[in-house]
Amino acid sequence: MQATDTIVALSTPSGRSGIGVIRISGKDALVLTRSLLRDQNFNPQPNQVILRTLRDANSGEVLDRALVTYFKAPHSFTGEDVIELSCHGSPPLLLHVIDTLLFYGARASDPGEFTLRALANDQLNLTQAEAIRDLIDAQTHAAVRQAARQLGGELSARLQPYIDALLKIIVPLESTIEFVEDNLPEDVTKNVASELSALIQNLEDLAKTFSTGRLLKEGLRVTLVGRPNVGKSSIFNGLLSLNRAIVTDIPGTTRDSISEILTIHGIPIHLTDTAGMRISIDEVEQLGIERTRQSIADADLVVIILDGSQSLISEDKEVLAEATQHRHLIALNKSDLETFQLKRAEYLFNDHTVIPISAKLGTGLAPLKAAIIEPFSGINSHETDFVISNARHYDLLLRTANSLRSTESLLMSRATEELILVGLYDALRFLGEITGETTPDDVLAQIFSTFCIGK
DSSP states (O other), X not given: OOOOSOEEEEOSOSSSEEEEEEEEESTTHHHHHHHHHTOTTOOOOTTOEEEEXXXXXXXXXXXXXXXXXXXXXXXXXXXSOEEEEEEEEOHHHHXXXXXXXXXXXXXXXXXXXXXXXXXXXXXXXXXXXXXXXHHHHOOSHHHHXXXXXXXXXXXXXXXXXXXXXXXXXXXXHXXXXXXXXXXXXXXXXXXXXXXXXXXXXXXXXXXXXXXXXXXXXXXXXXXXXXXXXXXXXXXXXXXXXXXXXXXXSSTTOOOSOEEEEEEETTXXXXXXXXXXXXXXXXXXXXXXXXXXXXXXXHOSEEEEEEETTXXXXXXXXXXXXXXXXXXXXXXXXXXXXXXXXXXXXXXXXXXXXXXXXXXXXXXXXXXXXXXXXXXXXXXXXXXXXXXXXXXXXXXXXXXXXXXXXXXXXXXXXXXXXXXXXXXXXXXHHHHHHHHTSSOOHHHHHHHHXXXXXXX
């Protein structure tokens, strides 16, 4: 991609704020800014902030007094001339400034186009570009750290030895095709096989970190389920330390799913409170129960809430039959009542994790939080390790490893060098797709469509 036009966008979130930053990038960035200032002699020094007056295109009236910063190509984020206008954060004002720049000939940027231009101008590679999006979207400190490390080029640095190892194998094989008529000597074959085996192991080890990386990036989806009036909403509020859901003694108070985000030991938890599951002729309640079933299907973990002060009834058994088909644990509520019987529950559910809890008193919430993340506790072992958090990277690492395994089999079966090289070049291409050297344009378009406007 070689862009020839000049783009403009608001780089700060829309809405009222103290400051709103408008970014311009392209060969005419300075020309457009001179028009906006109505000062054709404006010639700022790069990387210096200057206070200037912005004026309307038609009337010349003052729009704002803004800070203007000029970044001269190629020493800018995009590698092009870039102007940043730090205006007051009034939405109508910012829109007026952008409209004025569009009137003078700028084009409204597409999602992620500033970063795409940085990629095209070799200011960063594709993994770093994706890290910018991940850093903006990060919901926890752990996710911020991982995105920052990828933005610093750590993934690219980790992949480079694998690329070098592949080239080390490819070069002598190519030479053999050109200059040697016989098959590879036995000692060379064994050496190449050993190098392939080590490379495959390293790639698979890196790919295995994706389960941890996905949790850091996307979070854990946890759904609370149970029949009406067992205390789901009270437990939901207790876990959040917030009165988010309405709580009454009337069964069926919660008629729709409610979701909030909390963090447990650095893991973002998407917690969903659901409508109580029972047979109902109420049309609205039926819709809520159907959404409960959908939440169960989408959850990484289902927390089944039971009333520990009562024996199981048919509605409890129906909830258990449906929810235990998924990864789950059982929270036994109302432990503050004299009729509470933990031993009976432990006997009934001896193959399940059972957590006693009192939503009324708030006891048992800490053990419940620990039990929620316990199946995923491997994430804590990666606090200082780099992990793969992008599904595209994970897929390409697996494809690379699979291609090398096929190559290894061909090598051991004494296949021709031409056939062996096919798999090696495929592996090299897959690694290049991760960092952007060989990524098809349609894939690039899909990746950058997920970016926000102005980045």
